[in-house]
Amino acid sequence: MTIVYVLIPVLLVAGIYFGIRYFVRTRQKVSGERVIICPETGKQAMVEVDAGHAAATSLFGHTDLRLENCWRWPIKQDCGQECLLQLDVAPEECLVRSVLEKWYRGKS
Numbered sequence: 028m029t030i031v032y033v034l035i036p037v038l039l040v041a042g043i044y045f046g047i048r049y050f051v052r053t054r055q056k057v058s059g060e061r062v063i064i065c066p067e068t069g070k071q072a073m074v075e076v077d078a079g080h081a082a083a084t085s086l087f088g089h090t091d092l093r094l095e096n097c098w099r100w101p102i103k104q105d106c107g108q109e110c111l112l113q114l115d116v117a118p119e120e121c122l123v124r125s126v127l128e129k130w131y132r133g134k135s
Contacts, residue, residue: 046086053090054082060123065099066109072098073123074110 058078077095
């Protein structure tokens with residue numbers, strides 16, 4: 028019986044640790060400004076994903092992406108956010124850091 032009293036807290040602490048670790052990694056993965064092509068205008072725009080919401084929803088299944096900020100806001104804040112589909116297809120290529128690294132590659 029004492030093994031049960033020791034095992035349950037150990038499993039609970041391990042579950043909390045791995046949950047927090049997964050949350051932090053997912054948040055880091057989806058955070059950052061990204062360059063996308065606005066479906067409405069066909070021009071580039073910079074957006075920022077709500078990383079906290081995305082990480083929290085990923086704990087319970089499919090990651091739910093939504094925008095936290097966009098260059099076209101507040102005027103077009105009620106858009107359908109169809110640009111999020113681009114982040115599902117190529118999330119790393121949309122990061123501003125990745126775009127700048129490609130541009131500076133091979134330049135002195």
